[in-house]
Amino acid sequence: MPASETGAASRARRVLLAPLDPVHDVGLKLIKKRLEARGHRVTLLPPDLTAEEITRAALGDHYDCLLVSRTVGYESAETLAHLADLLDGAGLRPRLRVAVGGMAVRPELAAEMGYDAGFGPGTPPEAAVAFVEEMPFHHGEEALSLEKPDLCARYTYRWKDAHIGRWAGELARGILAWGEGTSTPGTERAVLVRAMLTADEVERARLEEEYLRLASPEVVAMRQGQLPAHCRPIGQEERDRALELLGKGRGWRPLVATGYDRRPVVFIQYGTGCPVMDALHAVVAGQWGAQGTVHFDPAWSARHEGLPRGLLAWSADGTFCTPENLRFFREATGNHLLWQVRAHRGLNTPETVVWAAATGADLTKINPVYGSLGGGTDPERLLADALFAMRLAADYGLPFDVVTNEELGGVPAHKAVAGMLAVVATALELGARPILQPLFCYSPEAMLEGYMDQDYVDWNAAKVIALRRIIDAPIWPGAPIGFLTHTEERVQSAVTTALHAGLAASLGVDAITIASTDEAYSRGPITAAARVDSLRAVGEVFRFLGEAAVSPTPRAEHLAEQLLEGVAATLREALQQPSFCEALYAGVFGNREEGGNPGRAGKGTVSRSGRA
Amino acid sequence: MYLPVLGCVGTAKNTGKTTALTAILQEARRRGYRVALTSIGYDGEELDNLTGLPKPRVEVHAGDLVGTARPCLEKSPLGWDLLADCGVSTALGPLVVARVTSPGRVILAGPAHRRGLGRLCRLLAARQESDLLLVDGAFGRLSPLGRAQGLVISTGAARSVDPEVLGREVHALTRLFSLPRHRLQGCRLRHLQSEDECRVAARLLAGGQTVLILGMVTLAGLAWLADMISGMEAGKGWGWLLFAHPVQLLLAGPAERVLEMVYRLESLGPGLAVVGGPAILAVTVNPFYPRLLGPNRFRAARLDASQLKARVAEHVGSQIPVIDVKRDGPEQLGQVVEDWLLGRRPSPT
Numbered sequence: 001m002p003a004s005e006t007g008a009a010s011r012a013r014r015v016l017l018a019p020l021d022p023v024h025d026v027g028l029k030l031i032k033k034r035l036e037a038r039g040h041r042v043t044l045l046p047p048d049l050t051a052e053e054i055t056r057a058a059l060g061d062h063y064d065c066l067l068v069s070r071t072v073g074y075e076s077a078e079t080l081a082h083l084a085d086l087l088d089g090a091g092l093r094p095r096l097r098v099a100v101g102g103m104a105v106r107p108e109l110a111a112e113m114g115y116d117a118g119f120g121p122g123t124p125p126e127a128a129v130a131f132v133e134e135m136p137f138h139h140g141e142e143a144l145s146l147e148k149p150d151l152c153a154r155y156t157y158r159w160k161d162a163h164i165g166r167w168a169g170e171l172a173r174g175i176l177a178w179g180e181g182t183s184t185p186g187t188e189r190a191v192l193v194r195a196m197l198t199a200d201e202v203e204r205a206r207l208e209e210e211y212l213r214l215a216s217p218e219v220v221a222m223r224q225g226q227l228p229a230h231c232r233p234i235g236q237e238e239r240d241r242a243l244e245l246l247g248k249g250r251g252w253r254p255l256v257a258t259g260y261d262r263r264p265v266v267f268i269q270y271g272t273g274c275p276v277m278d279a280l281h282a283v284v285a286g287q288w289g290a291q292g293t294v295h296f297d298p299a300w301s302a303r304h305e306g307l308p309r310g311l312l313a314w315s316a317d318g319t320f321c322t323p324e325n326l327r328f329f330r331e332a333t334g335n336h337l338l339w340q341v342r343a344h345r346g347l348n349t350p351e352t353v354v355w356a357a358a359t360g361a362d363l364t365k366i367n368p369v370y371g372s373l374g375g376g377t378d379p380e381r382l383l384a385d386a387l388f389a390m391r392l393a394a395d396y397g398l399p400f401d402v403v404t405n406e407e408l409g410g411v412p413a414h415k416a417v418a419g420m421l422a423v424v425a426t427a428l429e430l431g432a433r434p435i436l437q438p439l440f441c442y443s444p445e446a447m448l449e450g451y452m453d454q455d456y457v458d459w460n461a462a463k464v465i466a467l468r469r470i471i472d473a474p475i476w477p478g479a480p481i482g483f484l485t486h487t488e489e490r491v492q493s494a495v496t497t498a499l500h501a502g503l504a505a506s507l508g509v510d511a512i513t514i515a516s517t518d519e520a521y522s523r524g525p526i527t528a529a530a531r532v533d534s535l536r537a538v539g540e541v542f543r544f545l546g547e548a549a550v551s552p553t554p555r556a557e558h559l560a561e562q563l564l565e566g567v568a569a570t571l572r573e574a575l576q577q578p579s580f581c582e583a584l585y586a587g588v589f590g591n592r593e594e595g596g597n598p599g600r601a602g603k604g605t606v607s608r609s610g611r612a
Numbered sequence: 613m614y615l616p617v618l619g620c621v622g623t624a625k626n627t628g629k630t631t632a633l634t635a636i637l638q639e640a641r642r643r644g645y646r647v648a649l650t651s652i653g654y655d656g657e658e659l660d661n662l663t664g665l666p667k668p669r670v671e672v673h674a675g676d677l678v679g680t681a682r683p684c685l686e687k688s689p690l691g692w693d694l695l696a697d698c699g700v701s702t703a704l705g706p707l708v709v710a711r712v713t714s715p716g717r718v719i720l721a722g723p724a725h726r727r728g729l730g731r732l733c734r735l736l737a738a739r740q741e742s743d744l745l746l747v748d749g750a751f752g753r754l755s756p757l758g759r760a761q762g763l764v765i766s767t768g769a770a771r772s773v774d775p776e777v778l779g780r781e782v783h784a785l786t787r788l789f790s791l792p793r794h795r796l797q798g799c800r801l802r803h804l805q806s807e808d809e810c811r812v813a814a815r816l817l818a819g820g821q822t823v824l825i826l827g828m829v830t831l832a833g834l835a836w837l838a839d840m841i842s843g844m845e846a847g848k849g850w851g852w853l854l855f856a857h858p859v860q861l862l863l864a865g866p867a868e869r870v871l872e873m874v875y876r877l878e879s880l881g882p883g884l885a886v887v888g889g890p891a892i893l894a895v896t897v898n899p900f901y902p903r904l905l906g907p908n909r910f911r912a913a914r915l916d917a918s919q920l921k922a923r924v925a926e927h928v929g930s931q932i933p934v935i936d937v938k939r940d941g942p943e944q945l946g947q948v949v950e951d952w953l954l955g956r957r958p959s960p961t
Contacts, residue, residue: 052830056805059828078624081751082863084724088755089863090803090828093725094700111681111703112653112750114724118703244689 013040013064013132018054019047020070020083027101027125028069034125035132051083055090065132066098068115070105077113084114099131148338148362149265149291151474151510152399152433161470161564164421167571172425175580179387181608185214185305186381187388190350197358215306222308228300231320234276234311239328242276246283246332264504265338265511266538268531269480271296273314275325279332284528288535292338294365294479294513295329297321302346302376303601307355321352326359338362344403345375347602349385350392357396363435364400366390366427369419369589373596374406379584381602387426394432401435401476402427408483410444410595413463414566419589421470421567422580438463440477440500440512442485444595451559456485457503461552462559464507469564477504478513488521490533498537505542506549514538615648615737616953617729619760619890621749623781626770628898628937630655630668632945633748635937636764639946640744641673645953648742650679650722650732652757653750654704656688669717670748676712677742679732681705681721690716696735700728709735720748729756744953758859760890762952763789764945767924768898769915778920779927782895784867786928788858788874789892794885796852798822804833813853814840817882820848824887825855831865834873841880850881858889894948895934897921 015035019025025047032042045057058066068083070076080100087093100110101119110118117131130137159165192211196204212220218228227233234242268285270278270293282293298318301307311324319325326341333339340363343352349366356364368386372379393400402423404416420436427434440460446452451459460477467475481500486493494517504512518530570588577583590596618636622629633655640647649672656670672678672690681704685692691714700707704721707728712718723729729747736742747760752771757763765785767778799816803809804825810833816823818841837853855861861870878884899917902910917936925934935945 052805055828059803078751081753085753085755086828086863088725089758089860091826094727107703108654108721111721111724112655114653114750114753114756115703116701116724 014062015040015042015132016058016061016063016066017042017044018049018057018066018068019045020049020051020054020068020076020079021047021102025069028067031067031125031128034129038129038133040132051079051086054083055086055092058087058092058096059090063096066096067128067132068098068100070100070102077109080115081113088114097131097134099128101128148336150399151265151338151363151435151476155474156472157428157433158472159470160468160472164470164564164568164571165425167568167575168421168425169429171422171571171574171580172429174575175383175387175422175426176429178579178581179384182384182387183607183609184381184384184388184602184605186347186385186602187350189214189306189348190354190388190392193351193354197354211306216304219304219306219308227312230273230315231308232313232315234313238276239311242279243332246276246279263511264476264501264509265291266501266535267292267294267338267340267476267478267511267513268516268535269294269296269513271298271318272526273298273316273319275311275313275319275328276332278319279329281528281531282329282333282337285531285535286333286337288532289539290337290531290535292340292362292511293333294340295319295321295326295342295361297342297346297352299376301348305347305602307348307351321348321355323355323359326355326361330360335360340365340401343389343400344386345371345382346377347381347385349382350389353389353392353396353398357392357398361398364389364393364398365403366393366400367402367404367420367423369423369584370403370406370416372584372599373411373419373590374409376599377601378603378605379598380581380606382599383581383584384606385602386423387430390427390430390432394427394430397433399433399435399474400427401437401478403437403479404439405479406590406596407439407443407445408441409590409597410448411590412445412566412594413439413443414563415570415588415590415594415596417463417467417563418567418570418574422571422574424471424473435474435476435510436467436471437476437478438467439479439483440481440504441483444484454555455553456499457550458552458556459559460500460503461507461556462563464509465552465556465560466563466567469560470567474510476511476513477509480513480515480519482515486515486517486520490517490530493517493520494533494537497534498541501538502541502545503550505545506551613737613740615733615742615745616762617733617745617747617760618762618764618893618949618952619747619749619757620764620766621752621754621757622771623752623765623767623778623785624771625751626898626900626902627768628766628896628900629749630670631898631937632764632766632896633746634668634670635942635945636746636949637670639942640746640949643946643950645743645950646675646741648677648679648736648745649718649720649748650729650745651720651748651750652722652724652729652753653748654719654721655748655750656684656717656719670720671715672712672718673715674712677709677736677739678712678718678720679707679709679722679736680719682708684719684721685710688716688718690714690718695739698723698728698732698735700731702728707732709739711741722747723756726756726758729759733759744949754859754862757890758857762893762949763890764894764896764949765892766896766898768896769901769913769920770898773901773915775915775920775923778897779924781867782924783927783929784871785862786892786895786932787871788861788867789889791855791858791874791889792883792885793888794852794854794883795887796822796824796854798824798852798854800824800826803827803829804837805830806833807836809833810836810840813837814844817841817851817853818844818846819851820846821851823851823853825853825860827860829855829860829864831869831873834864834870834877838873838876838880841877841882846881850883852883852885853877855886856888858886861886891952892932893952894945895924895928895932896945897924897934897936898938899936
């Protein structure tokens with residue numbers, strides 16, 4: 001607990017405050033106020049004194065502590081070091097404990113300059129109070145020992161809109177009946193992989209052979225060492241060096257708290273292609289306040305049966321979801337961040353869920369509606385795989401979000417939300433814990449219909465308002481927030497992300513996924529620094545809003561009602577179809593004109609007499 | 613129980629202290645000496661805390677003793693056994709002594725003040741496991757190294773890109789460290805920084821008494837004292853003006869101005885000496901400097917190394933070797949340190 005919260009100090013100290021700066025002493029004035037409130041006797045020197053003058057002042061009374069403030073640059077560091085030397089030379093040390101605070105100050109630099117403590121930007125005054133009182137202060141370690149939040153814990157999953165709940169439930173039961181006895185190469189591989197996890201070496205080799213019979217030739221070739229272009233194995237030495245560089249054992253000390261003790265939890269999405277770079281980005285993002293990461297797999301994996309193996313770098317989109325890549329990420333980043341491994345759009349959905357659970361992921365991502373209408377996989381195949389994957393997720397206790405990113409292709413929100421709700425109802429029938437993921441951005445539908453001509457608040461708010469009226473379930477807008485609202489300009493991008501985050505916080509959602517500021521123009525690799533831009537901006541908006549909130553206009557209510565009507569109509573229309581699967585092909589949840597394009601990958605691979 | 617303490621000090625940051633220290637470390641090991649290591653700042657990091665440029669790393673071997681903040685040990689990729697807690701706190705945690713059990717790079721964050729270094733020295737000396745304590749300096753800081761018996765001074769382009777300026781400064785430094793040593797009985801004055809303190813000192817000196825200054829000395833104090841005694845007569849002859857340590861004088865201001873003041877005082881009558889202080893064993897020169905490109909942006913740059921060394925050597929004279937460790941190699945510096953350890957070079961303390 002910070003010293004300032006424990007009442008008066010046990011012993012009054014004599015404290016000298018010295019702004020070794022031409023003008024600024026606001027920080028010291030704040031500290032003075034806190035120290036005096038705790039009964040310490042404090043003298044604040046005027047700004048712009050020399051090191052000699054401060055030393056003379058320190059000689060003038062029996063001070064216990066001297067706190068110096070100064071912005072550190074190349075020259076001023078020398079001045080601060082000289083002051084430390086003068087104090088020592090005058091015989092004042094170590095009776096006089098000395099700390100330095102200011103921009104660019106870090107404990108390492110404070111040690112180098114000869115100080116007992118160093119307080120950098122963002123340090124609360126309580127840290128200085130704790131230093132004066134010789135009490136421990138654990139600002140950074142609070143975050144260090146933070147327990148990862150359970151995004152689903154406080155929800156009952158009770159349907160609040162009885163009609164929508166009933167229709168979604170009917171669709172869910174239809175999906176389950178349809179799925180009875182189905183199997184695919186994807187579900188069969190997942191069964192094999194699950195068995196491999198506990199098998200002995202001989203049995204594992206046999207299972208592996210069986211696995212390869214169910215895999216695409218490209219994946220078999222990769223397993224045999226023939227890597228495709230853009231793919232490179234990472235050797236043991238490189239791996240070990242990366243782990244060392246990534247701060248194995250260095251601890252985890254967030255510099256900026258964006259969401260501690262409050263919602264929403266902030267996720268970043270990674271998928272540079274290189275697991276080392278991913279881990280580096282995650283560590284950097286974690287230190288700048290991110291609380292969660294999302295593993296982005298390559299489109300290549302969505303279109304090939306089976307997953308490659310090995311620690312692999314890939315110079316196209318996304319990072320291969322190999323067990324070795326996943327394990328490396330976990331080892332390199334520790335267990336401080338919530339970690340989602342996506343499994344929602346391709347031919348390896350069930351298998352990915354197995355590996356996600358086996359490597360310690362906290363969350364996964366499953367939605368056959370988006371994956372088949374916006375992700376390129378055949379609806380029948382993905383529905384069968386997703387059902388199996390949801391069973392696995394329920395078995396593992398692994399929550400998953402159900403994303404509505406088909407809106408990005410132009411599918412109207414009410415159709416995307418209706419598809420999401422049918423999947424959510426199915427997940428609930430299976431005992432899983434789904435999370436609603438509405439799109440929080442300037443979608444094509446919003447552009448066409450003019451929903452966001454007035455502002456960017458009402459339409460996004462309407463989605464959350466509508467979902468809250470439908471079901472008591474966690475909401476995690478994304479992915480990422482502000483998508484298509486971002487331009488190629490970094491400041492605009494950071495501000496847009498931050499404002500969407502502020503709106504999300506105002507609406508009390510559980511989590512958000514944010515983009516880096518260079519995603520809109522990089523069209524590929526992004527930089528860790530650009531992630532920090534977004535995180536810093538989000539942190540500032542959270543600080544700016546505090547307990548206040550962004551307030552939508554009454555139009556949001558109107559849009560929410562409109563959305564509810566559309567969702568209800570879509571669900572009713574889907575129930576008219578012979579099956580949910582047929583509804584997907586028929587465009588009930590988004591037709592070709594709207595941007596819902598049933599995918600072809602895995603078409604004709606569902607069997608009704610399989611072993612799954 | 614005596615443990616020689618050798619400090620590597622610089623006239624500024626990035627003048628080559630750690631390079632000198634690692635050269636001495638390498639040579640000391642090669643010559644069979646057991647070494648203990650610490651720093652009065654923060655050393656061994658990969659990149660400079662201010663400039664972000666690469667820094668020389670400190671490699672330790674099994675059997676070396678190190679005095680550093682415990683969290684730094686925990687972050688260093690090496691094996692170690694904890695031997696003692698020094699009871700001294702640093703900005704990075706409690707100062708401990710550890711024995712290295714497997715080699716690796718170490719981050720050193722040692723005592724920030726003289727008493728802390730004194731405590732570490734006593735602890736290491738009592739263990740009798742080291743023949744030499746090497747202390748890395750920080751910035752241009754000198755005060756904690758008042759505990760050392762020997763110093764290697766590093767200067768270079770990071771201090772000034774004008775070799776003439778560097779030469780004059782090092783000359784002044786070496787002169788101040790070569791002031792006569794005396795242990796005379798006399799009146800003790802805490803500081804020499806106010807007019808009142810100077811007035812008392814002037815009267816005592818004019819009365820033939822020895823005056824020992826223990827604490828802070830300022831240039832203004834030295835100037836006041838000189839002005840006061842210039843108008844005085846010393847009937848029984850002038851007393852001695854003693855300083856506890858040359859570092860006291862160096863903290864008063866730029867070495868050249870302090871030396872001018874010392875010459876002025878001596879010319880007015882009083883004898884001037886120090887009670888103790890380390891010997892300067894060598895001066896190292898470093899042509900590297902971080903060229904400032906903009907706010908907090910630096911690029912590595914270099915002066916002409918031969919010209920720099922020659923000019924500094926001209927000013928220092930033949931008594932103290934001037935070494936460019938990177939170009940000359942570590943042997944010469946190692947030989948100087950061994951001569952000192954074996955008593956072939958007298959220590960003035």
